[in-house]
Amino acid sequence: xHPRSPCALLLLLLLLxxxxxxxxxxxxxxxxxxxxxxxxxTRQLQxxxxxxxxxFAEGLRDLRGRLAALQSSASRVGPDAPxxxxxxxxxxCQNGGTCVEGVNQYKCVCPPGRTGSRCQHHAQTGAPERVxxxxxxxxxxxxxxxxxxxxxxxxxxxxxxxxxxxxxxxDVNECxxxxxxxxxxxxxxxxxxxxxxxxxxxxxxxxxxxxxKSCEDVDECVSPQHLCPRGTLxxxxxxxxxxxxxxxxxxxxNVSYVKTSPFQCERSPCPMDxxxxxxxxxxxxxxxxxxxxxxxxxxxxxxxxxxxAPGRPGPNSLRFGIVGGNSRGHFxxxxxxxxxxxxxxxxxxxxxxxxxxxxxxxxxxxxxFQANHVSQVTIFVSPYDF
Ligand SMILES: *[C@@H]1O[C@H](CO)[C@@H](O)[C@H](O)[C@H]1NC(C)=O
Ligand SMILES: *[C@@H]1O[C@H](CO)[C@@H](O)[C@H](O)[C@H]1NC(C)=O
Numbered sequence: 215x216h217p218r219s220p221c222a223l224l225l226l227l228l229l230l231x232x233x234x235x236x237x238x239x240x241x242x243x244x245x246x247x248x249x250x251x252x253x254x255x256t257r258q259l260q261x262x263x264x265x266x267x268x269x270f271a272e273g274l275r276d277l278r279g280r281l282a283a284l285q286s287s288a289s290r291v292g293p294d295a296p297x298x299x300x301x302x303x304x305x306x307c308q309n310g311g312t313c314v315e316g317v318n319q320y321k322c323v324c325p326p327g328r329t330g331s332r333c334q335h336h337a338q339t340g341a342p343e344r345v346x347x348x349x350x351x352x353x354x355x356x357x358x359x360x361x362x363x364x365x366x367x368x369x370x371x372x373x374x375x376x377x378x379x380x381x382x383x384x385d386v387n388e389c390x391x392x393x394x395x396x397x398x399x400x401x402x403x404x405x406x407x408x409x410x411x412x413x414x415x416x417x418x419x420x421x422x423x424x425x426x427k428s429c430e431d432v433d434e435c436v437s438p439q440h441l442c443p444r445g446t447l448x449x450x451x452x453x454x455x456x457x458x459x460x461x462x463x464x465x466x467x468n469v470s471y472v473k474t475s476p477f478q479c480e481r482s483p484c485p486m487d488x489x490x491x492x493x494x495x496x497x498x499x500x501x502x503x504x505x506x507x508x509x510x511x512x513x514x515x516x517x518x519x520x521x522x523a524p525g526r527p528g529p530n531s532l533r534f535g536i537v538g539g540n541s542r543g544h545f546x547x548x549x550x551x552x553x554x555x556x557x558x559x560x561x562x563x564x565x566x567x568x569x570x571x572x573x574x575x576x577x578x579x580x581x582x583f584q585a586n587h588v589s590q591v592t593i594f595v596s597p598y599d600f
Contacts (some may be wrong), residue, residue: 219432222579241483311334350409369408388412402429403600417598419453429600431504433514434530447476449480451504452565452596460500460590469494493575496585507565508599516591528586529577537570537588547573557591565595 218401240510302313307322311333324333335452354417356376365533368374368383380536388547391397399412413510414420416429434441434455435448442448442457449456462471469491471479479498484491503515534555544561557573569592576586 215579226281276422306332338419352385354358354441355383355567369410382483385409393472401427403598409425417453417540420598420600427561449502449504449594451594452506456502457593458500458502463499471498492585493583495588499587499589499591501589502594504594504596505559505563506596506599507566508562509559511562512546512558512560514556515545515559516573517554518557518587518589519554520575520577520587527579531577531581533576533579535574535576537574538572539570539591541569542571544569545571563593563595566597568594569593569595 227583232552250319276550301320302315305313306320307313307324309324310322311322311454313320313322313337322331322333324330352375353372354571355368357366359365366374366381371386371388372383373386374381385407387407388400391403400412403420404415404416406415408415413482414422414427419432419434420429421432431452433450435450435595441455446457446459451457460477460479462473465471465482468482468485468488470482472482474480477500481491481496483492501516505515520529532549532553532555534545534549536542536545539545544563546557546558546560547555548558550556553554555573555575557571563569570590571593572588572590579585
């Protein structure tokens with residue numbers, strides 16, 4: 215409908231909210247409406263009502279026609295079918311369902327709020343059945359009679375299951391609601407739906423932070439009980455720990471290695487003019503890193519630098535490279551500045567997995583090779599992205 219004047223629209227609004235009795239009184243207060251305009255608007259509304267009436271009557275006629283067609287097709291059964299046995303005669307539809315005859319079968323058309331082949335079930339709206347079946351996840355609503363309507367409400371964390379008279383308060387599944395794509399994450403790890411609320415849980419080896427949502431790794435290695443056997447070292451990892459025992463390579467001939475710290479080995483001095491000895495790593499160090507899954511790459515994991523002994527001329531150039539390990543393709547080793555090289559992770563890692571990469575730093579003095587140092591880097595990737 216397109217009321218031709220703003221006053222017709224006003225009239226329509228007043229008619230809807232106030233009813234015709236109050237209309238004339240309110241109209242006199244509105245200076246914008248002249249008697250003629252009111253009359254014009256009333257005529258418009260009458261036309262509108264007429265049009266609605268016609269459409270409604272047409273709809274009813276159409277429905278009657280379809281019902282008749284259904285009836286005649288149901289009675290026109292094939293020659294083999296037993297004649298005149300009414301499937302509906304046993305009144306199979308319950309709870310006010312309407313029985314519709316078919317060929318050797320019937321169909322129940324259920325009233326609102328009922329489902330099932332015989333309308334035997336209450337229709338469940340919204341809440342999933344698992345929750346609907348558990349009495350802990352539903353509550354009786356608080357209802358009050360406001361004028362002529364019954365108004366019901368639920369306590370926080372619950373919602374009315376339907377607008378029908380027999381509705382109950384169903385728990386809102388916050389975990390499902392916020393678990394959808396594009397919604398903010400309720401919990402860092404897992405969400406557990408509880409009646410009226412939810413709570414977050416963390417995997418074992420993590421503790422829940424006071425915010426109730428975040429998980430923090432527990433450092434098992436600081437625990438007073440010694441978790442690792444004697445002679446091994448404890449390395450904390452995401453959600454767990456590892457016991458490691460770095461070993462120096464066995465020497466051969468005149469070459470041998472000694473432990474200078476729990477995480478470092480040093481080669482014994484080479485005899486004069488022993489070329490093969492000089493090309494074995496002068497130092498070997500061991501590094502253990504713990505990373506979460508799915509780190510954004512590229513990211514620098516490790517730096518390696520030279521430190522020349524005081525009073526002695528240091529190398530004047532360095533070369534860096536990857537010399538071993540089980541996953542070289544994930545990394546790049548490059549010079550960061552004159553004294554430093556860095557190991558860069560270039561491929562995303564998903565845990566749980568353990569990677570090893572061996573990086574080398576070679577020292578040169580006036581282009582002549584002096585010594586090289588190897589760092590063996592072991593990376594424990596946690597199964598979680600935290
Ligand atoms: C060990 O060093 C001695 C000299 O100090 C040399 O004669 C000998 O060949 C070396 N052995 C090996 C296996 O390098
Ligand atoms: C890592 O990312 C992949 C792809 O986006 C995803 O399928 C996987 O669940 C993520 N893993 C973790 C532990 O977050």
